[in-house]
Amino acid sequence: MTNEQLATKIKLANKLAQASGDVIKKYFRQPNLVTETKIFERSSIVTIADREAEDAMVDLIRKEAPQDGIIREEGENIPSQNGYYWVLDPIDGTSSFVKGLPIFGTLIGLVNLDENITLLGCVNQPILQERWLGIKGHSPYLNGQVFENPYSQQIDSQIKDACLTSTTPLMFVTPRQQAIALELQKVCKRTAFGGDCYNYVSLATGWSSMPMVILESDLKYYDFCALIPIIEGVGAIITDWSGNPLNSQSTEVLATSNSMLHQQALKIIAQGTNV
């Protein structure tokens, strides 16, 4: 992809964030929002805001980049004619949205699926007016400003001083996953639940008061694709539970403020796997 083509995609990503944000702002903190139940899935509700925000993004992509494919949370995927896919989660953190907490986000990734390269990742928080943009090989932006992460190069980080977080313990489904999560809870200084994508952007931005470890499972591609260039762009780490790069089939995600914590977390995961 040429620089010019990339610039066009960045512009489109920003338009998608704007369009989805306009929809979400309309519905946030409205009572008795119609909710539908998704069947056969742990995450059991979807709001009208999810659907409308996703539709707004899909319409824009179909109009401005008709050759690009779409992988999305709510509707059917759309095949790509050029190898590029937009990976969309209109509201990551439905629980927070439903509770009226402004710590959900719209996730917008652009990926070359054949090469498993996430070129762009955008996280948009329309209520707090925060927009993160990550570009493969570059430092990420928050509202147009490059930022530095104070933890990413710390070589003396110890996992016993870290804050462990996961959106919910209910995401650990298998006995192996539950054993690993419990073991990490024992080792880390504090365990905090809730947060969804906001945990990851806070980790990337270095907003936490302690170095962070995020352990999650039972995720879908659209839950993490957009986060990859934002986290990697500051030198923080995001992989699967074996330390391998994430791909469209991954479901287990480990993110850490730096590589020291990553190594220590992987060791604990490997021990848990052998139990």
Added chain:
Amino acid sequence: MTNEQLATKIKLANKLAQASGDVIKKYFRQPNLVTETKIFERSSIVTIADREAEDAMVDLIRKEAPQDGIIREEGENIPSQNGYYWVLDPIDGTSSFVKGLPIFGTLIGLVNLDENITLLGCVNQPILQERWLGIKGHSPYLNGQVFENPYSQQIDSQIKDACLTSTTPLMFVTPRQQAIALELQKVCKRTAFGGDCYNYVSLATGWSSMPMVILESDLKYYDFCALIPIIEGVGAIITDWSGNPLNSQSTEVLATSNSMLHQQALKIIAQGTNV
């Protein structure tokens, strides 16, 4: 207490919110914040922001209302010379504060302990600049404006349509508590963890997209005292797990968007208690 005396206390509550908020804003999202470990307690960290924010409030009370007592999270309690106590939690939601999430709050209650009457309750979120003020027997205020709760008078609410929330499943310590929490999770439409005091003010303000049930245990008086007049002031419900009024010794809290949900939740709790 005369209306004039009450007005003086409301003024002081606002000053306490302002003073603690000034401290907290200084430390929020600062990296490598010094943290100390509280020994023998589940909630295992306290930040320098907790201590300084609490000290700022205690100094003000000692100066402006020296006869009032203080019950507080971090330091030693101070006895009252007139029966009134300020009940202070400088940062409720330390996990969110530490993760850089702006959904913690400063809790400031004023109680007549002998009569178990919470006269005033203030929740201050200094980052989002939201301040709730509840006054016994009156409608509460958010940033000086009275608000209405769309759920509190709904007589057809069903617990199967509600969102259940608890800050963390780790707060359910005994087998009875764990059984009750699991049973409510099964019954409610969705379970969401995280949130601390922000769950309660969102419930009071009617910001959720679904009616809410909050189930918590292992709480201290300063975790809920300030919430009582805010929640009761809109016609929502907050009691202990037996449906009795909360007092300084309570540790189990049940809050619901309305009395229909409260009755249904109490029934499930009673069944769990008999297991």
